[in-house]
Amino acid sequence: MITARQLAACGLNSPAITVRVRRGQLHRRHRGVYAVGTGVLTMRGEMTAAVLACGDDATLSHWSAGAWWAMVRWDGRDVDVIVRRGAGRGLDGIRPRWSRSLDERDVWRRDHIRVTSPARTALDLAADMTAKALRRMVRQSLAERRVTIRQLNDVLRRSPRHPGAPALRAVVADGHVPTKSELEDLALDLLDAAEIQRPEVNPRLLLAGRHIRPDLLFREQRLVIELDSRRWHHDPLTQQDDADKQAILEAHGYRVLRITWHQIVDQPQQTLRRIRAALAAAS
Numbered sequence: 001m002i003t004a005r006q007l008a009a010c011g012l013n014s015p016a017i018t019v020r021v022r023r024g025q026l027h028r029r030h031r032g033v034y035a036v037g038t039g040v041l042t043m044r045g046e047m048t049a050a051v052l053a054c055g056d057d058a059t060l061s062h063w064s065a066g067a068w069w070a071m072v073r074w075d076g077r078d079v080d081v082i083v084r085r086g087a088g089r090g091l092d093g094i095r096p097r098w099s100r101s102l103d104e105r106d107v108w109r110r111d112h113i114r115v116t117s118p119a120r121t122a123l124d125l126a127a128d129m130t131a132k133a134l135r136r137m138v139r140q141s142l143a144e145r146r147v148t149i150r151q152l153n154d155v156l157r158r159s160p161r162h163p164g165a166p167a168l169r170a171v172v173a174d175g176h177v178p179t180k181s182e183l184e185d186l187a188l189d190l191l192d193a194a195e196i197q198r199p200e201v202n203p204r205l206l207l208a209g210r211h212i213r214p215d216l217l218f219r220e221q222r223l224v225i226e227l228d229s230r231r232w233h234h235d236p237l238t239q240q241d242d243a244d245k246q247a248i249l250e251a252h253g254y255r256v257l258r259i260t261w262h263q264i265v266d267q268p269q270q271t272l273r274r275i276r277a278a279l280a281a282a283s
Contacts, residue, residue, distance in 0.1 A: 001048045004032040029053075030091055043067065043074050044111065050079035050094045051113045058083050059107055059114040061097060062128075065121040068110070071141050072125070082116070101159040119151035126164030126171075136185050138171045143178035143202070177201055183227045184215060186264050194272050196279070199225065207252050212245055214254075221282030224249055225275070228260045255282060 007017055007026075017034070020026040027039035030053035035041055041049065047068060051058045059082040060068060067074035078095040085098050106120035116124065118141060126134050141147045152172050156165055179185050179201055191198060199216040206212075216225040226242060246256045257278050263271045 001029070001045060001052055002026075002034055002036055003052050004034070007034070030094075046093070047079050048111065048113050050081050050091070053091055053094065054081045054083045054096065057114070059102065059116055061099075061116045061121070062124045065116045066125055066137070068115055069118045069121060069141075069146055070144075071118060071121060071137055071146060101162055103158050106155055106158070117151070117155070118147040119155040120159075122147060122152065123155050123159060123162055123164045123168050126168040127162070128164075129167075131167060131170070132185075134167055135171050135174070136179075136182055138168070139177050139179040139185060140181075142176065143180045149176050181227070181229065183229050183261055183264070186261075187216060187225065187227055187259065190264060190268055190272065191275070196272070196275065205249075207248050210248065212248055214245075214249065214256075218279060218282070221279055222254050223278055223282045224254050224256045226256055226258045227264075228258055 004014075004017060012020070017026060021028060021034070026034040026036060029035055029039075029041070029046075029049040033049050033053045035045060035049065047060055047064055050064075051060050060080070061082045062080035063072060063077060064074075064080040066072035078093050080095050080097055082099050082102060083096045102116070102120070106117045107114050108117050109115070122134075122138060122141065125137065129137065138147075138152070142149070149172060152168065156169055156172070159165060175198070177188060177198070179188065184201060188198065188201070197218070199218045201216060202213050203217050203219075204211055204213055205217075214224040215227045217223075218225075226246065228242075246258075249256050255278065257274065259271055259274075
């Protein structure tokens with residue numbers, strides 16, 4: 001992506017730009033913003049074009065920043081850009097936003113454009129997401145090391161009156177739980193609601209020279225819970241890997257309890273009875 005001002009700095013005036021547009025060397029995306037070589041843009045190309053169209057101090061934000069950092073899935077909506085009040089209006093495919101609380105410490109530069117940091121992005125998204133979706137996003141972002149608890153606390157301290165602050169603060173206060181899947185979230189929520197001690201999530205165990213990561217581990221009771229997703233039964237490679245992992249765990253004295261998506265969602269009380277019985281037997 002390139003702007004008309006940058007092209008002018010390269011020695012191309014308006015007629016020269018027009019010629020290159022006609023030749024297909026430049027493709028106009030917004031007023032004064034061009035794609036070089038192709039008019040087919042990637043997600044990041046569209047976002048870069050949107051930020052460039054809104055001025056030097058424009059910042060990619062909200063859902064768009066979340067997709068940039070791979071914290072949420074991009075769904076093709078208009079690109080969110082924090083701008084000076086009045087800027088960005090009427091630009092196709094751009095949703096201008098304004099913020100009084102954006103601290104420059106929460107603005108990072110990536111690929112030459114301004115993007116809200118992952119922590120600030122989580123704060124902005126917290127104002128619009130359901131509690132469940134927010135918890136899933138934060139936990140996965142922690143697991144993938146896109147953000148840290150310290151960074152989340154720092155952004156909350158700088159923007160205590162932000163509309164998303166109460167919801168994000170509640171997620172942070174729930175404890176550092178870096179889960180990697182929605183099924184792990186559902187399992188932890190089930191255990192928390194039943195006031196069962198919280199297990200370790202995806203801890204690393206070195207057994208028989210191999211690093212094994214059980215889904216949930218009650219270390220004192222040497223009880224492992226393995227969670228089988230809805231796709232598990234249709235993936236023979238995953239089944240074999242899980243069978244090998246279970247064999248190693250059991251050979252080293254761990255009891256393995258397998259729980260499916262269906263059992264957690266549709267049979268929660270029966271599932272809790274199984275877990276309580278396993279914990280009691282191990283104790």
